[in-house]
Amino acid sequence: MPESKTDKLTDTADLQLIREAAAEAGKIALRYYGKDPEVWLKNGQSPVSEADLAVDRFLQEFLLQARPDYGWISEETATDEQRTGRKRAFVVDPIDGTRAFLAGDNQWCVSIAVIEDAKPRCGVLDVPVRKEVLTAVRGQGAFQNGKAISAQLPDDGSSYPVAMSRSHFNELPEGFRSKVAFASYVPSLAYRIAKVGRSELAGTFVRGGAHDWDLAAADLLLSEAGGKLLTLEGQALSYGIVNGPAMSQKPFSHDVLVAAVAGFDNEMLSVVRQLLSGHSNA
Known part of the structure; x- marks a missing residue:
């Protein structure tokens, strides 16, 4: 079904809203940045700080006050069953890259998306320390600080910089390894994908x-x-769906994925799939 004018107007309005929310959320996070905030461990291994919780509280109040009919999916908020099954939903990571945030690294961001029918309609990554704001609306391109960005492979014959673990790099087939340059780890997954x-x-x-x-x-x-985020089977991802159409924030997992820019040829993608098929981490 083609997108309606109403859909596009809603997307534009939602982007403006989440940009404003992310900007303020970044300011809240910066009040804790470099100041040794209190930290707890979730499930005994994943850190969450008082900064994460403060940002999450602000975003939930600000966004749901503006869009009370939207669902809510957040890393730091308990499931609200009354908000499952909404047509649109906010998907929020208050601080993506909490470990980087706590270590004083500047590669962390506030991540907010609006999804509908299991697909993102608009999204923003606000990277406060680096003063970068990355935005996208479905069908309207992607931008950083108002300037269009594009995912392209090097065309000068140089090797392809790929972010991966050192163990993955060492196990690349020799013919493939010569085409790839090992890129250092980026703590925030969302920001790492934005770099692609x-x-x-x-x-x-x-x-x-x-x-x-x-x-x-x-x-x-x-x-x-112009890039793609795909499963090993080459499929696009769906969001907010667990065993049916209802949106949920239960901690379900996606399969191992490959983020590949346009032009990442099928032969190379096939090698990457083979490589990852026996691994659970990247």
């Missing part, structure tokens, strides 16, 4: 167990920049 969208990386591997809030906004940014 602006051609700083040719691609990246995504760890099995990634959630909607890790991926929704970055997925749209990458696709609108």
